[in-house]
Amino acid sequence: MTDNGPLYLGFDLSTQQLKAIVIQSDLSIVSSAKVDFDQDFGAKYKIKKGVLVNEEEGEVFAPVALWLESLDLVLQRLQEQNTPLSRIKGISGSCQQHGSVYWSHEAEQLLGGLTEDKPLVDQLTGAFSHPFAPNWQDHSTQHECDKFEETMGTAERLAQATGSAAHHRFTGTQIMRLRRKLPEMYTSTSRISLVSSFLASLFLGSIAPMDISDVCGMNLWDIPSNNWSAPLLDLASGGSPDDLRAKLGEVRQDGGGSMGNVSGYFVKKYNFSPDCGVAPFTGDNPATILALPLRPLDAIVSLGTSTTFLMSTPVYKPDPSYHFFNHPTTPGQYMFMLCYKNGGLAREKVRDVLPEASSAGDVWEKFNKFALETPPLDVRKEGDRAKLGLYFYLPEIVPNIRAGTWRYTCDAKTGEGLEEVKEPWGKEVDARAIIESQALSMRLRSQKLVTAPREGLPAQPGRVYLVGGGSLNPAITRVLGDVLGGADGVYKLDVGGNACALGGAYKAVWAFERGEGETFDELIGKRWKEEGAIQRVDEGYKEGVFEKYGNVLGAFEKMEEEILKVAKNT
Numbered sequence: 152m153t154d155n156g157p158l159y160l161g162f163d164l165s166t167q168q169l170k171a172i173v174i175q176s177d178l179s180i181v182s183s184a185k186v187d188f189d190q191d192f193g194a195k196y197k198i199k200k201g202v203l204v205n206e207e208e209g210e211v212f213a214p215v216a217l218w219l220e221s222l223d224l225v226l227q228r229l230q231e232q233n234t235p236l237s238r239i240k241g242i243s244g245s246c247q248q249h250g251s252v253y254w255s256h257e258a259e260q261l262l263g264g265l266t267e268d269k270p271l272v273d274q275l276t277g278a279f280s281h282p283f284a285p286n287w288q289d290h291s292t293q294h295e296c297d298k299f300e301e302t303m304g305t306a307e308r309l310a311q312a313t314g315s316a317a318h319h320r321f322t323g324t325q326i327m328r329l330r331r332k333l334p335e336m337y338t339s340t341s342r343i344s345l346v347s348s349f350l351a352s353l354f355l356g357s358i359a360p361m362d363i364s365d366v367c368g369m370n371l372w373d374i375p376s377n378n379w380s381a382p383l384l385d386l387a388s389g390g391s392p393d394d395l396r397a398k399l400g401e402v403r404q405d406g407g408g409s410m411g412n413v414s415g416y417f418v419k420k421y422n423f424s425p426d427c428g429v430a431p432f433t434g435d436n437p438a439t440i441l442a443l444p445l446r447p448l449d450a451i452v453s454l455g456t457s458t459t460f461l462m463s464t465p466v467y468k469p470d471p472s473y474h475f476f477n478h479p480t481t482p483g484q485y486m487f488m489l490c491y492k493n494g495g496l497a498r499e500k501v502r503d504v505l506p507e508a509s510s511a512g513d514v515w516e517k518f519n520k521f522a523l524e525t526p527p528l529d530v531r532k533e534g535d536r537a538k539l540g541l542y543f544y545l546p547e548i549v550p551n552i553r554a555g556t557w558r559y560t561c562d563a564k565t566g567e568g569l570e571e572v573k574e575p576w577g578k579e580v581d582a583r584a585i586i587e588s589q590a591l592s593m594r595l596r597s598q599k600l601v602t603a604p605r606e607g608l609p610a611q612p613g614r615v616y617l618v619g620g621g622s623l624n625p626a627i628t629r630v631l632g633d634v635l636g637g638a639d640g641v642y643k644l645d646v647g648g649n650a651c652a653l654g655g656a657y658k659a660v661w662a663f664e665r666g667e668g669e670t671f672d673e674l675i676g677k678r679w680k681e682e683g684a685i686q687r688v689d690e691g692y693k694e695g696v697f698e699k700y701g702n703v704l705g706a707f708e709k710m711e712e713e714i715l716k717v718a719k720n721t
C-alpha cells in the first residue's frame with residue numbers, strides 16, 4: 152500500500168453477509184472485512200441464512216436493525232485491521248436487489264442528527280415505518296404479479312416497458328402488497344428506498360436517490376421512456392400515483408460522481424475524512440458486471456445464495472423469461488440477467504443427503520467426488536439414456552414452478568422419448584445432475600444472445616467468469632464449463648465471494664477519478680491487471696462434450712414445459 156494515495160470503499164450487503172473492501176486507485180486491495188449475519192447476529196434476530204420466513208404467506212424478509220448493527224460492526228472490523236479510513240476518498244457499494252426499506256416521517260431528521268456516542272441501531276429505530284425489508288426470495292405476491300401483467304396487457308408488454316415480466320420479488324409488487332396488508336404502515340411511510348439507496352442514505356445522512364440500474368428491479372421504471380411508468384405507479388399505489396412517486400423520490404441518472412459528503416457520524420466515530428464522497432450504490436448483480444472489464448460475448452455466473460447469469464449488451468431485447476436492466480455506469484448499455492432462487496442452497500440440500508457425507512473437514516468433498524465421477528448426463532455406455540432433473544427446494548423464478556424435485560430421462564443422442572422417472576435414481580447422481588440442470592437452464596435461456604466466438608465453433612460465450620461462494624468449488628466450475636462452454640475458457644475471480652463488493656469499490660474509483668466523458672470500461676480497463684485478478688479454472692468449450700448437452704437441450708425445455716403444466720406457482 153502506498154503511504155498517502157486516496158482509498159475507495161466498496162460494500163456488498165447481500166442476503167447472508169455484509170462485506171466491505173478497501174482498494175487503492177490502481178485497484179489493488181488494501182483490506183477487507185465481513186459480517187456474517189447468522190454467525191454474528193443469528194441468535195439475536197432469530198434469522199436463518201440472513202432472513203426470517205413466514206411460510207404460510209410465502210413471505211421472506213430481513214430485519215432492518217440487523218443491517219444497521221452490521222454496518223457498525225463491519226466498520227469496526229476494518230478499523231481493527233488498522234485500515235486508514237481517513238484516506239477514503241469515495242464510497243460506493245452493491246446490495247441485494249429488489250428489497251425495500253420503509254422510512255418514517257422522522258427519518259430525515261434522525262439521519263441528519265446522528266451522534267457518534269451511540270450505535271446506529273439505537274438512534275435510527277424511529278426512522279423506519281416498517282422494521283423489515285422484504286427479501287428477494289419472497290414469493291407472497293402472485294396476486295400483485297397478475298395485476299401488473301393485466302395492467303400492461305401481457306407479460307411481454309410489461310417486459311418491454313420495465314425490462315422484466317412481473318416477479319414476486321420485484322419491488323413494485325412488494326410495495327403494492329404491503330400497502331394492502333399494512334395500510335397504516337404505508338401511510339406513515341415518507342420514503343421508500345431500495346437496499347442500495349438505503350445503505351447509501353446511512354452514509355449520506357439523508358435519503359439518497361435510487362440508482363438508474365437498480366431501479367429496473369422494481370417493475371415500475373419504464374426503461375425506454377426513462378421514467379416511472381404512470382399506469383404501474385397508479386396500480387401499485389391504489390390510485391394515488393403522485394403519493395407513491397413522492398415516496399420513491401428522484402432517480403439519479405448518473406452512476407458516477409458524488410451525491411454528497413459522508414455524514415458526520417462516520418467522520419467522528421470512524422475517522423472518515425469530512426471530504427469523503429458518497430457515490431450512488433447499485434444492485435449486487437449490476438455491481439458484479441463492474442468487477443472486471445467485460446468484453447462482448449463474455450458471461451458472468453454468480454454462484455451466491457441465488458445463481459445469476461449476466462452479460463453486458465448494447466441491445467435491449469426484453470423477454471418475459473429474463474431481465475434487462477440499465478447498465479450501472481454506461482448509458483445505452485444494458486445488463487442481461489437470469490436469476491434463480493435455487494442456487495447455492497439447493498446444491499447444499501443435495502449435498503447434505505449424499506451417502507457417506509461427512510460434516511467434518513471439507514463439507515463439499517463427497518459432493519465433488521460424485522459430481523466429477525459421474526459422466527455427462529450419467530451416460531456411461533452406448534445406449535444409456537440421458538438423465539435430467541429439476542431440483543427446486545424453493546419455488547423457482549424461471550420457470551415459474553413450485554417447489555419440488557423431478558427426474559426424467561431421454562435418448563442421449565436425439566433428446567427424444569422424454570419420460571418421467573418415478574423411482575429416484577441414486578442420490579450420488581444428483582450431485583452432477585443438479586449442476587447440469589442449473590447450467591442447462593442458463594444455456595437454454597441465453598442462447599439467443601450468444602454467437603460463434605470464432606469460425607468453426609458453435610454459438611457460446613467467449614469467456615465465462617465465475618464469482619460468488621460456489622466459484623470456489625472445482626466440481627461446480629468443471630461441470631459449468633462442460634455445459635456452458637466458453638471458447639476462451641472459464642475463469643474464477645480471485646476475490647471469490649467478494650466480486651460485487653469489489654465491483655462497488657471499482658465504481659467508487661471511477662465515480663471520483665473519471666476524466667471528462669471517460670467511461671467505466673475505459674478507466675478500469677487501463678488499470679485492471681488480469682494477472683492475480685482471475686484464475687483459469689476450466690478450459691470451457693470441449694468439443695464433443697458441449698454437443699452432448701446440445702443434444703438434450705430441447706428435451707430439457709420440454710421437461711420444464713411438462714412440469715409447468717402441473718406445477719406452476721400460484
Ligand SMILES: Nc1ncnc2c1ncn2[C@@H]1O[C@H](COP(=O)(O)OP(=O)(O)O)[C@@H](O)[C@H]1O
Nearest residue numbers: 165166167168455456495619620621623624648
Ligand atoms: N466450497 C464451496 N463449494 C460450493 N459452494 C460453496 C462453497 N463455499 C461457499 N459456497 C456457497 O456459497 C454461498 C454463499 O455465497 P456468497 O457469494 O457469499 O453469497 P451471498 O452473496 O448470497 O451472501 C453459500 O450458500 C454456499 O452454498
Ligand SMILES: O=C(CO)[C@@H](O)[C@H](O)COP(=O)(O)O
Nearest residue numbers: 165166247248287455456457
Ligand atoms: O434477486 C436477485 C436478483 O434479481 C438476487 O440475485 C439478489 O440480488 C440477491 O442475491 P445474493 O447475492 O444474496 O445471492
